[in-house]
Amino acid sequence: MQVVYNAEVVLTEFGIPLPARALIDGVWVDGGGRERPVTDPGTGMELAVVRDTTPEGVDAAVVSARRAFDGWSVLSVAQRKATMEQIADVIAANGDALARVETMDTGKPFAQSFSDVKIAERYFRYYGSSAENFFGASIPINRNVQVTTLREPYGVVAHITPWNAPISQLARGVAPSLAVGNSVVVKPSELAPLSSIMFAALVSSVTPPGLINVIPGDGVVTGNALASHPGIDHITFTGSVSTGVLVAQAAAGNIVASNLELGGKSAAIIFADGDLAAAVKAATGALIRNSGQSCSALTRFIVHRSVVAEFSRLLVESVERLSVGYGLDDPDVGPLISENQRTRVFGFIRSAIQQGATLLTGSAELPDRDDLHDGYYALPTVLGAVTEDMSVAYEEVFGPVQSVMVFDTEEEAVRIANGTEYGLVAAVFTSNIAVAGRLGRALQAGQVQINGYIGAGAEIPFGGYKRSGHGREKGFEALYGYTQLKAIVTHIPDRVVS
Numbered sequence: 001m002q003v004v005y006n007a008e009v010v011l012t013e014f015g016i017p018l019p020a021r022a023l024i025d026g027v028w029v030d031g032g033g034r035e036r037p038v039t040d041p042g043t044g045m046e047l048a049v050v051r052d053t054t055p056e057g058v059d060a061a062v063v064s065a066r067r068a069f070d071g072w073s074v075l076s077v078a079q080r081k082a083t084m085e086q087i088a089d090v091i092a093a094n095g096d097a098l099a100r101v102e103t104m105d106t107g108k109p110f111a112q113s114f115s116d117v118k119i120a121e122r123y124f125r126y127y128g129s130s131a132e133n134f135f136g137a138s139i140p141i142n143r144n145v146q147v148t149t150l151r152e153p154y155g156v157v158a159h160i161t162p163w164n165a166p167i168s169q170l171a172r173g174v175a176p177s178l179a180v181g182n183s184v185v186v187k188p189s190e191l192a193p194l195s196s197i198m199f200a201a202l203v204s205s206v207t208p209p210g211l212i213n214v215i216p217g218d219g220v221v222t223g224n225a226l227a228s229h230p231g232i233d234h235i236t237f238t239g240s241v242s243t244g245v246l247v248a249q250a251a252a253g254n255i256v257a258s259n260l261e262l263g264g265k266s267a268a269i270i271f272a273d274g275d276l277a278a279a280v281k282a283a284t285g286a287l288i289r290n291s292g293q294s295c296s297a298l299t300r301f302i303v304h305r306s307v308v309a310e311f312s313r314l315l316v317e318s319v320e321r322l323s324v325g326y327g328l329d330d331p332d333v334g335p336l337i338s339e340n341q342r343t344r345v346f347g348f349i350r351s352a353i354q355q356g357a358t359l360l361t362g363s364a365e366l367p368d369r370d371d372l373h374d375g376y377y378a379l380p381t382v383l384g385a386v387t388e389d390m391s392v393a394y395e396e397v398f399g400p401v402q403s404v405m406v407f408d409t410e411e412e413a414v415r416i417a418n419g420t421e422y423g424l425v426a427a428v429f430t431s432n433i434a435v436a437g438r439l440g441r442a443l444q445a446g447q448v449q450i451n452g453y454i455g456a457g458a459e460i461p462f463g464g465y466k467r468s469g470h471g472r473e474k475g476f477e478a479l480y481g482y483t484q485l486k487a488i489v490t491h492i493p494d495r496v497v498s
């Protein structure tokens with residue numbers, strides 16, 4: 001393994017001063033906070049130093065966004081679309097550099113990072129075009145009353161983004177926000193802020209000053225100052241349930257709307273007539289994607305007793321073929337984000353085994369390879385004989401760990417799948433269309449997939465039930481989420497009175 005790309009060199013090549021800082025009103029601003037090292041999860045080495053943004057810096061970013069909103073919101077949809085196409089073009093032209101920085105920042109394999117960059121590009125093209133078909137409505141009352149509705153932007157939207165997919169999560173929220181006329185302030189995770197900062201540098205040349213502000217910093221100081229700022233009109237947050245509660249409370253304090261995408265414990269129900277190969281592909285893909293660090297990942301496989309042995313065998317064979325290594329070497333699975341996260345993952349595996357689960361493949365120990373000892377690596381792991389009362393069955397692990405559970409009846413399968421506080425994604429594998437139809441309704445999740453699983457794309461609405469959050473990202477639905485509805489009621493007399 002060789003480190004073939006230097007993050008600080010790349011950042012300076014794109015005009016980002018070091019330590020990396022906030023982009024506010026189109027210029028680089030010293031955020032005034034502490035200097036924070038950013039670590040490469042694959043090597044444990046320092047990548048760059050980033051300056052946190054103080055509450056005063058947050059205020060400057062919000063004021064800047066407000067000024068930009070006044071000009072941006074009155075542009076025609078065609079004018080906004082043209083700018084969003086320029087943003088997409090800039091992302092496409094710099095895809096390799098963005099992907100390499102994202103890989104070093106998060107640890108994910110390069111191919112995954114490059115895919116995320118392409119998804120980010122797609123978001124801006126998709127929402128730039130979608131806004132052209134985003135209309136109000138006419139409501140019939142009677143001949144003397146004409147009612148029309150308008151969808152208007154909120155104003156300044158705060159986006160607090162996670163560390164597991166920084167560039168795609170940023171684009172997923174920012175693109176629909178801009179498309180309908182909002183301006184934005186983005187706070188990336190302090191664990192992986194570099195690709196977001198680089199994005200800000202790239203798009204500053206094609207956007208009005210203040211339209212997109214990026215302010216690095218932690219959640220306690222920078223994040224709290226942003227979420228509670230009275231100048232924010234809408235907040236979007238992706239992350240843990242505990243932090244999501246704090247963000248919702250801050251939004252409620254200012255009486256503003258919020259979108260929350262929080263945890264997940266997604267289940268796949270596999271019936272005896274289901275396609276085992278398709279189910280194994282979905283399970284393996286969940287381990288590969290971000291090393292299992294994805295809220296939407298399928299992590300519980302609830303399998304009919306008659307096929308559980310065969311499914312487990314096929315899954316273990318598939319998982320044991322996966323390569324693990326440094327992200328820029330483009331393996332199947334990269335490291336976890338931090339030592340703390342790896343310790344958490346190992347804890348779940350050990351606890352499950354102590355509670356009676358079977359280790360089918362993987363480990364709760366450091367991989368026995370010298371080249372993996374400096375980073376935060378964990379082997380993809382499959383646990384069998386998992387039962388509902390085990391913590392690994394109902395708590396979010398956020399790592400490369402799969403649990404295989406058994407069911408006998410359809411009702412039991414639904415009960416197990418719905419038996420967590422989360423409800424983000426679910427899947428069903430069956431050739432029986434009636435069963436698929438029933439479970440599509442019975443499963444408590446914002447998205448249910450039948451006989452397969454796809455996680456990417458801009459078109460499919462995405463969001464959670466229960467403690468997985470509220471609001472919807474992606475798809476046309478997101479445009480509704482970033483606008484507020486106004487009804488205009490016009491009274492029309494039968495005749496003009498002179």
